[in-house]
Amino acid sequence: xxxxxxxxxxxxxxxxxxxxxxxxxxxxxxxxxxxxxxxxxxxxxxxxxxxxxxxxxxxxxxxxxxxxxxxxxxxxxxxxxxxxxxxxxxxxxxxxxxxxxxxxxxxxxxxxxxxxxxxxxxxxxxxxxxxxxxxxxxxxxxxxxxxxxxxxxxxxxxxxxxxxxxxxxxxxxxxxxxxxxxxxxxxxxxxxxxxxxxxxxxxxxxxxxxxxxxxxxxxxxxxxx
Amino acid sequence: xxxxxxxxxxxxxxxxxxxxxxxxxxxxxxxxxxxxxxxxxxxxxxxxxxxxxxxxxxxxxxxxxxxxxxxxxxxxxxxxxxxxxxxxxxxxxxxxxxxxxxxxxxxxxxxxxxxxxxxxx
Numbered sequence: 001x002x003x004x005x006x007x008x009x010x011x012x013x014x015x016x017x018x019x020x021x022x023x024x025x026x027x028x029x030x031x032x033x034x035x036x037x038x039x040x041x042x043x044x045x046x047x048x049x050x051x052x053x054x055x056x057x058x059x060x061x062x063x064x065x066x067x068x069x070x071x072x073x074x075x076x077x078x079x080x081x082x083x084x085x086x087x088x089x090x091x092x093x094x095x096x097x098x099x100x101x102x103x104x105x106x107x108x109x110x111x112x113x114x115x116x117x118x119x120x121x122x123x124x125x126x127x128x129x130x131x132x133x134x135x136x137x138x139x140x141x142x143x144x145x146x147x148x149x150x151x152x153x154x155x156x157x158x159x160x161x162x163x164x165x166x167x168x169x170x171x172x173x174x175x176x177x178x179x180x181x182x183x184x185x186x187x188x189x190x191x192x193x194x195x196x197x198x199x200x201x202x203x204x205x206x207x208x209x210x211x212x213x214x215x216x217x218x219x220x221x222x223x224x225x
Numbered sequence: 226x227x228x229x230x231x232x233x234x235x236x237x238x239x240x241x242x243x244x245x246x247x248x249x250x251x252x253x254x255x256x257x258x259x260x261x262x263x264x265x266x267x268x269x270x271x272x273x274x275x276x277x278x279x280x281x282x283x284x285x286x287x288x289x290x291x292x293x294x295x296x297x298x299x300x301x302x303x304x305x306x307x308x309x310x311x312x313x314x315x316x317x318x319x320x321x322x323x324x325x326x327x328x329x330x331x332x333x334x335x336x337x338x339x340x341x342x343x344x345x346x
Contacts, residue, residue, distance in 0.1 A: 001335050003249060008242050008329040012234045012253070015241075095230060127227045127260065156307035157260050189308045192317025 016132055019100035023107065023135025030112035031224030033217045034120060036134055038158065039142035040151075041124030044168040046072045047201035048142060049119060052211040054079050058116040058218035063106055065098040065123045072121065084109045088123060097128035100135060117218035126155040138217055144168040145176060149183040152190040159190045164197070166210060171200040228262060231327070232269035236279055239332050243278055246334035250283040256324035258291045258307075291324025 011017070027034050039045050053060050053076070061082040064073040073085035086106045088095040095102070103120065110118065120136065122129040139162040143151055146169055152159040159165065165187060173180065180198075187194060197213070199206035239251050251270075255261050263286050270284045293309065294301045297316035309319050 002338060003333050004246075004336050005331050005333050006242055007331050008238065009331075010238060010242075011328050012231065012238050013327060015237055016234065096227075097230065099230075128230050131227070131231070153307055155260075157258065160309075188317075189310060192310050192319070 013131065016100045019104055020133040020135045023100055023104055026107060026112070027118070027135060027137075028222055029224065030115070031221045032112050032115045032118050033138075033219075033221040034118045034134075034136045035214065035217055036120050036122060036129070036136035036139045037142075038122045038126075038129045038139065038162070039124060039144075040126045040147060043124070043142040043144040043147065044201040045121050045124070045142050046075055048166065048168065048199065048207065048210070049076060049121065050079065051201050051204055051207045052214060053081060053119070056117070056211055056218075057215050059114060060117040060119060060214075060218070061110055061112075061115045063103065063110065063118060063120045065102075065121055067094050067096070067123060082111050082115070095128075096123055096125045097132055098122050098134055099132040103134040113224065116221060117214060119214075126151070126158045130155075130158040130161045137220060138163055140164045140166065142166045142168050143183075145170060145172060145178040145180070145183070149179050149186060152183070152186040156190045159187060159194070162191075162194070164195045164213065167196055167198050168201055170198045170205065171203045227260065228265040229269045229273070231261065232266060232273045235266075235270060235284070235329060236273045236277065238329050239279055239282070240277060242329075242332055243334050246278065246336055248279045248282040248332050248334055250285055250333045251279070252285045252287070252330045252332070254287050254289055254326045254328045254330050256289045256291060256326040258321070258324040259327050261327070263288070287330075289323050289326045292322040293324075294320045294322050296320055 037045055062076050064085045068087055068089045070085045073083045076083045084106050092102055141162045197206055197209050239248055267284050274280050292303055295311035295316050296318040298314040300311055300313040310317055
């Protein structure tokens with residue numbers, strides 16, 4: 001036996017990126033824009049979607065990622081949209097994020113030809129989802145004010161990878177010690193110039209702007225082939 | 226948990242390039258901006274490799290320090306904390322020169338000595 005060094009020079013996540021590119025091609029073929037929607041657990045992703053997708057002027061579907069259960073998908077089903085639940089527990093080892101292969105496994109359950117926009121609600125987590133592309137056009141994250149001002153500094157990869165940050169639960173601003181200016185300063189330090197919106201999923205404040213933003217993303221999609 | 230997912234990705238890539246040979250070590254280049262804890266990655270790599278040709282393989286991690294370059298004034302610097310605005314001109318258009326790597330540079334595999342055991346006595 002002897003030892004040989006084999007040159008690899010490959011990003012360890014290339015396999016995921018290849019599948020994400022295949023997903024992207026499928027989405028393009030059907031003329032669907034895709035948003036990867038991420039946040040920490042409990043930041044308000046599902047409630048924000050309930051608030052905004054109902055009156056969205058685009059044909060929208062949701063791919064709901066969770067480790068277990070269908071609580072969020074059940075809630076969104078009330079909006080009479082196509083919703084597909086993707087659990088990472090059976091089959092994917094209970095992963096704390098969605099990767100391109102998991103999303104690919106669910107594509108057959110989604111009526112892509114009937115959609116302009118697909119929102120992929122990722123598993124609640126500020127770390128892993130940032131690493132794995134799934135074939136999306138845009139990444140949006142929700143950071144709620146109950147999480148504190150320091151989150152951009154603690155999770156820079158997540159905040160850098162998104163093009164829009166929704167600052168949620170602003171109805172609680174007067175009740176908390178949250179320093180919005182400091183949060184915005186930290187956000188700008190980590191991702192200079194990133195777009196943000198102040199929203200409250202509970203009261204609906206600011207969600208109209210997010211709805212318009214989503215409609216803009218939906219309109220980006222190429223015409224179906 | 227982050228490192229568990231990443232370890233699985235490293236394992237899959239290493240096994241593909243090993244092409245059926247036993248892997249003795251994996252050489253990686255990991256940027257400091259990837260938020261990877263070296264000890265944790267090492268720990269999980271040991272676990273995911275069990276029962277595969279990577280079992281017992283050493284994970285050698287070279288840390289790549291983050292370097293940024295301002296596209297406005299050209300200044301290059303190494304950020305202390307995640308701060309992406311140029312400390313010189315305050316510009317926000319910044320190129321990441323180094324620090325985002327998560328790359329397998331090479332692997333060391335064991336190969337049979339071809340012909341070593343068939344020489345006539």
